[in-house]
Amino acid sequence: MNELDRKLNEIFTGYVVRKDLVKLVRGNAAVPSYVLEYLLGQNCATDDEEQIAAGVERVRDILAKHYVQRAEAGAIRSDIKQSGYMRVIDKVSVMLNEKRDAYEATFENLGISRVLVDSDTVKRNRRLLVSGVWCVADIGYSPNEAKDESPYLLQQLKPIQMARFDLDGYIEKRTRFTVDEWLDVIIRSIGLDPEQLGKRSKLFQLTRLVTYCERNYNLIELGPKGTGKSHVFSEFSPHGILISGGEVTPAKLFVNNSTGRIGLVGYWDCVAFDEFAGVNKRPKADIVDILKNYMANKSFSRGIEQVTAEASMAFVGNTSHDVAYMINQTDLFEDLPKVYHDPAFIDRIHAYIPGWEVDIIRGEMFCTDYGFIVDYLAEALRSLRGLDYSGQLWERFELSETLSTRDRDGVMKTYSGLMKLLFPGKNATIEEEAEIIEFALEMRKRVKDQLYRIDETFARVDFSYREIGGQWREVSTLEEINFPNTYHSRDKVPWERRDAEEPLLSMDDASVPENPDLQLSQSAIVSKADEGPFVGHKSYRENQRGVSYEKLFGPYLEGARSIEIIDPYIRTFHQCRNLMEVLEVIITHFDYCVPEIHVHLLTCPDQYDPVKQDDYLCQIADALHPFGLTLEWDFDDTNTIHARHFVIDDKWDILLDRGLDIWQKFDSGNAFAIESRVQEMRMVKQFEITYMKL
Incomplete structure (x- = not known):
């Protein structure tokens, strides 16, 4: 375990679980992650490897014995009849039968219905009345001759979610973490590895969760396929529901006029519409009008009475074009159905997550460390709501x-x-x-x-x-x-x-005016000076494109003879690759009339594999030496280097707050990936650079 794992287990004992365990126990059980983590939380909420292994086996055993597979429903019904009793894990929904004046349950996978449910159970778990809830249920069997009664008896029903939550304790424990640690804990808890994401990308993930902790929040996310847009709405919380296909009737979503029953917005904290985009879709105009009124006023009416609700709305869908096409030819809402491509609807949206900035989910992006049991975090957000x-x-x-x-x-x-x-x-x-x-x-x-x-x-x-x-x-x-x-x-x-005099920031020049009162991340820039390279401070936004080492250093390298690079993090393969790319820029500005150009690197030794680090540097030096570039390096064994510098001929001192490591992760091993060949196409981390004349 790393330090954050130990800290989590110590402070939130019993409410954390190792995230890779979900894959170990899921098998072919088609249940949401929060169901599996609920079971894992009861059996594996520890850092003891032996107890974890035993807990995983118990959860597997529980699923094998009690989870109802649709294909085996007939055999399980027979087992209930033969034994007279069985405990099952299934999705249960309840309806009121007015003729019998009774509540009747339907077990989705088990395939049984009209099972009597007592009023107290329904009163405690009102979501049973809308779309169903995953539950652990004890079912008995008692044959009867009545045609309209089920022989199955519901003896006990327990929704799979936490019974109690201590908000004050949660808030107090949060104070023991730094903001970066806490941000990583939340990212881990939704199943992603924070090491694979930049700060801006983490905030996008958090914005998805705002729908669970903020009432009547209207969010839209449009972007490429495979970025996990619908994950937190289908797998994260028992308090949210995902509508597949993006279409639903007014009766189901708002209120059924014939029965007076409130729809989804009255029972769920978040109602998400999956596959919402699609210009060929033809949603009914009546639901669009009610939806617009609800998003604006938190209320709706279908001609009977005015009803208020608190559910947040999330709309997620895929785009058919990249962002460049949408900016240059259409708009960022181009893929919405025509009735939703309406200013009145769009103006009611509180936030737009740019899905083209969210990475496509890859295997290495899933978390294998500790995070909250999702049900615990879901209850925290509900309490804050x-x-x-x-x-x-x-x-x-x-x-x-x-x-x-x-x-x-x-x-x-x-x-x-x-x-x-x-x-x-x-x-x-x-x-x-x-x-x-x-x-x-x-x-x-x-x-x-x-x-x-x-x-x-x-x-x-x-x-x-x-x-x-x-x-x-x-x-x-x-x-x-x-x-x-x-x-x-x-x-x-x-x-x-x-x-x-202060035009908008361009991809060719991302500088910021020398104005101490102006936020560094703003998009105003200094006009290019006619008399030479820029002097002053520049700032770059996370995920910004159009940056290259040539643009950062090229104008300062003409006629250079000696360069000092001070960067403590030239250790791993990708960091040494960054060094090689900078040296390639240097050599393109090298005047071959001079015998050679000398580059000296001061860095820190890699504590994990110093031999490989030295080997990388030797390979770089050998590759460039025939072309007139001599690379030498020294290691600072004290590890006290902090400031990063790029000093050119004692004429320029370029300060880099991140050093050379400015790129977001990209597929450098793919020779056909455009990012591996053209730096301007890569997304950068947030960084700042200052140019000073010596």
Whole structure:
């Protein structure tokens, strides 16, 4: 176990589980992850390997004996008749039979129905009345001659979820973790390895969870296939439901006029629509109108009475084109059915997750370390759902007065949800809170910017914020940064640059003005100086493209003879590959009239495999020496190097806060992957760089 594993097991004893165990016990059981982790939590919530192994066997035994496979339903019904009793794990739904004045249960996999359920059980578990709940049930058998009665008897029923949750204890224990540790714990808990994700990608995953801890939150995520868009809505929580196919009737979703029964929005914390996109889909107009009213006002009416509900709405679907095509030709909502490609519907969406920035799920991205039992985290989010953290924003910050009411609501809800997830004790620093506000503004701005393309009646607003009494900081979407020339080209609402001397950030020049009052991540830049290379500070957003070592260092290398690279992390294969790519840039600027160019590297030894590290450096030196580049290196055995420098001929000192390791993970082993051949196509980590003349 690593340090975070030990910390989790010590502080949250009994509520954590090793995430790879789900795969070990699942087998061919088609049950959600929260069901399996519920069983694992009862049997394997420990760090003792022997107890874990024994617990896994118990869970396998429970599933083998009690989980109902559809193909074996007939044999299990026979076993119940022969023995008179059996415990089963199945999905159970309940309906009220008015003629009998009784509640009747249906067991989905077992294939039995009209099983009598007492009123107290239904009262304690009202979700049984809508779409069903996974349960552990004890079923007996008593033959009878009545045609309208089932011979099966429900002796006991227990939904698979936690009975109690201590919110105060959860909040207190959260304070023992740093924000980065806590963020990794949540990412682990939903089944992903945080080491494979950048900070921005982790925030996207957290935004999906806001639907569970924030009432009436409207979220959309459109992007390529295979990015796990629907995972947290189908596998994460017993309090959410995923509607496959993206279509549902008004009676099922809102209220059945014939029976008066409230639909899904009255019983679930989150209702998610899978495969929501598709221009050829033809949803009924009546549900669209009710949905728009509900998303705006938290209430709905089907002609009988006004009903309020608290369910959040999540819409996920695949895009048919890449982001460049959508920005240059259509809009980011192009794949929605026509009735949903409507400004009135789109304006009610609080946040848009750019699915094209979310990695396609690969095998190595799944977590094998410890995380919360998902049922425990689901109960934590449900307990936080009744609290409102949005008012905390006004204690330190203010938003632009030009934001519309819906813009403000969207920002506030995203902010409140992320604060609940990361800082349930409301103990964020002002810098941490500013990061969440900026992210929330971007999520809503992505929606508003598309409305400018679709409907000319919208007025432009300023997505900016500031500390009370401080300087205003303007927020831009990453698409606005990556496509500065076309991002606003199709807008129906007139658009003008704020300041001709501060154009929007382009992919060729991601610098930031030398203005200490301006947030580093903003999209204003300094005009290129005519007299030579840029001097000053630049900042790059996470997942930004269009960056290369040539653009970062090339203008400073002409005529260079001696270069000093100070970077403590030139150790592993990919870090040495980064060094090789930088040296390739250096050699393209090498004047062959001079005997040689000398590069000296100061780094730290790899504590795990120093021999391989030295071998990599030797191979690099041997490969470049015939071309006039001499590479030498020294190791700082004290491991005290922190600042990263790129010093050129005692003329330029280039400070790199991340060193050379600026790239997000990509498939470097695939010779046909464009990212492996063209650096500008790679996504970067967030980093800053400062150019100083010596």
